[in-house]
Amino acid sequence: MITTWEPAAKGVLRLPSGRLVRGRGLRRPLPEGPPPGFALYLLGREPAAVAWESRWLRWPDFWLPSDRAAAADALREAWARAGGERVEIACGGGYGRTGTALACLAVLDGVPAHEAVAYVRRHYASRAVETPWQRRFVARFR
Numbered sequence: 001m002i003t004t005w006e007p008a009a010k011g012v013l014r015l016p017s018g019r020l021v022r023g024r025g026l027r028r029p030l031p032e033g034p035p036p037g038f039a040l041y042l043l044g045r046e047p048a049a050v051a052w053e054s055r056w057l058r059w060p061d062f063w064l065p066s067d068r069a070a071a072a073d074a075l076r077e078a079w080a081r082a083g084g085e086r087v088e089i090a091c092g093g094g095y096g097r098t099g100t101a102l103a104c105l106a107v108l109d110g111v112p113a114h115e116a117v118a119y120v121r122r123h124y125a126s127r128a129v130e131t132p133w134q135r136r137f138v139a140r141f142r
Contacts, residue, residue, distance in 0.1 A: 011094070013102050013124040015109040019082040023102050023124055025094030036088035040078045042097040059097050062130060064137050072141070075101060079108040099128025103138040113139050 010031060012022045024031065026047070041047045042059040055074050058066040065071035081087050082105070089105075091097035102124055103116040111119050116138050120128045129135055 011124070013105075013120065015082070015106060016111060017083075017109050019079070019105075019109065020087075021078070021082050021102060021105060022086070022088045023094055023098040023128075024088060024090045025092060025098070026090050027092050028094070034086060037085040038078070038081050039088040039090065040074055040101065042089070042091040042101060059091070061092060062096060064100075064133055075104045075141075076108065079105045095125055095127040096130035096134060099125060099130070100134040100138060103129055104141045107138065107141050113141060116141075 011024050012020050014020055022031075022036065026041070026043070035052050037052060039050065039052060039054040041054055041056045042065070043056065044058065044060040046056055047054075055077070057071055057074050059071070060066070078087050078089060078101075089098050089101045099117075099120050103120045106116040106119050107113050117129045117135055129138065
């Protein structure tokens with residue numbers, strides 16, 4: 001049984017370790033293919049229930065997570081689970097909050113913090129990580 005995403009699937013970021021994480025915008029339809037085994041939703045309000053295991057972080061659009069310790073814990077969980085499960089990270093549009101979270105996963109995966117935003121922009125979406133405070137969040141993430 002395949003437990004990770006297809007490497008060439010749209011919106012899937014390959015981290016240096018080979019872990020695959022799908023980023024997406026929740027305002028768009030669910031992509032074709034298998035559903036995630038675990039999803040981390042980054043929204044200002046609690047999302048609708050889904051058929052897979054998920055975790056919600058209160059993270060208003062264009063801002064930072066309301067609870068940074070909870071965010072660090074959730075991001076570490078997502079990174080660890082991506083080692084053998086289909087993990088999805090999503091926000092409304094799929095760029096700012098999702099890109100910020102993916103850049104933090106890149107840091108956890110060994111990308112230097114000062115290079116993580118560029119890594120995600122190159123391998124996921126050029127619009128990823130939208131605000132200066134999101135870039136600073138990634139630069140300080142450990």
